[in-house]
Amino acid sequence: MQIKNVTVAGGGVLGSQIALQSAYCGFNVKIWLRSEGSIERCAPKLDRFAGIYKATLEATKANAAARARGLSDEDATADELDALAAKVDPARQGIVLTTDWDEAFGDADLVIEAVAEDPAQKIPFYEELQKHLPEKAIVVTNSSTLLPSQFAEYTGRPEKYLALHFANNIWQGNTAEIMGHAGTDQQYYDQVVEFAEAIRMVPLCLKKEQPSYILNSMLVPFLSAAEALYANDVADPETIDKTWTLATGAPNGPFRILDVVGLVTAYNIVSMNPQASDPDSTPGKICAKLKEKIDAGKTGINAGEGFYKYR
């Protein structure tokens, strides 16, 4: 493992999680933030996640079902769980938050870009980044919708640039989809796989560039099909979910998944379909149904209600 110094660019929900998880697993971690205001918003997130880590490790002692795959092994003893919990605060405290480009990136082995999902922000970031990076540094993007080939040329090191895509709540949903572009060098891809494993992620390796990666390539058509049944009034969400869970043994049907994804995100995805502007088309009907719920504040589990009620 040649990676020791990890810098996360961006301190949003996922950037904070990636930073803490890397620090928890023994890496030297910095977070680069755009402003002092961003630092003030990021620090409480780190504290909150550190609290969740400790509470989860404590809960695992009494109840194995509480275990988060990113935090402990299945066979960890109570003593081992205590030892892991004791690592959380020092890991949190060790994370350096800075707005200084040279301090953040000057000795980085790996930069994890988690800035806003907007090429107009990512491109200037990469252009400035390369002025401060050492030759050795590998750069990965956590983008979920944009492709590494869109940005490779702006990094100044296309062969050391690829995507490392995390799921939310990475201490639990510990998957990392790893995807290069055509110019990524295999040796750097392999180092990123090794790093993903070192921070307790399950690396999911894509052999080539694929919009939406693996998960969303399946999830989007699956959820769209469920939304179509609902929007065309074939069946109600409860019936559709029951059909899926009973037939496949899955814990959640598509409408429970949509509540987690959030109805605004679902709406944005359907809206991108050119047919969506026709109110008589299926995408148009889906948009109308989702908008009705969004307008009523029922945007999903985080709002307390979406297709289901959560409080």
Added chain:
Amino acid sequence: MQIKNVTVAGGGVLGSQIALQSAYCGFNVKIWLRSEGSIERCAPKLDRFAGIYKATLEATKANAAARARGLSDEDATADELDALAAKVDPARQGIVLTTDWDEAFGDADLVIEAVAEDPAQKIPFYEELQKHLPEKAIVVTNSSTLLPSQFAEYTGRPEKYLALHFANNIWQGNTAEIMGHAGTDQQYYDQVVEFAEAIRMVPLCLKKEQPSYILNSMLVPFLSAAEALYANDVADPETIDKTWTLATGAPNGPFRILDVVGLVTAYNIVSMNPQASDPDSTPGKICAKLKEKIDAGKTGINAGEGFYKYR
């Protein structure tokens, strides 16, 4: 419940299961078969399924996880499970197998058509059937790919005709999708819902006619998306399955599901896509990959190997 006498038309795998399940739940059951040869092939299936019912009920006594939802309640005691097991052989023995139309259908309250999935066989069946049916009889089709509206006129009783679609291994996968056509009378629809519950199925009610019903409307695009990732060499089946199961908590990913569905069925579904004849298209590539496995005898779990090995 006005339904007491149930006649299943066709003694294939699913017809036999439906007949035994109905008899197990106290209905008077006949199976209409086309020939003496069909009777000889059907009887051993009934015996085999009866054996599975008894073994499952026995296994449930020691291990609640062995329970099949179609056979016993969650809180059944050992004595109750013994009493249920004792009902299996009489139920099996009580099933009348006949090639005689009048004997089969002359006093039927409900006919469950489970003949071959071919309009050229279903239409003549319905045309003959109506000559032997009492006025009271409701007719349902177990078709999984054809729509009730395609056959309603041939039944002579469109208002008493609808679809009741079972999953395979109905004692475990106890769902029944219930779907009328535009001319189905709600009172007969409701009676079929009641019957489905009476034979321990979970009724999944469609409000209108929908090709592929609920489950396959979601399953087919989901599996197609997974097949596309594989056929375009984005990732291998194990990685794709791992992505799905880790992200959604589902017990099986798409390739394990495909092994259960069977690769021949999967191939037939993709082949229907007009693009499939172009070997450079995604459907064409999927067909080629599936055909390779089918030609090697790896047709799924029933063959001992598909995408995974099972023995």
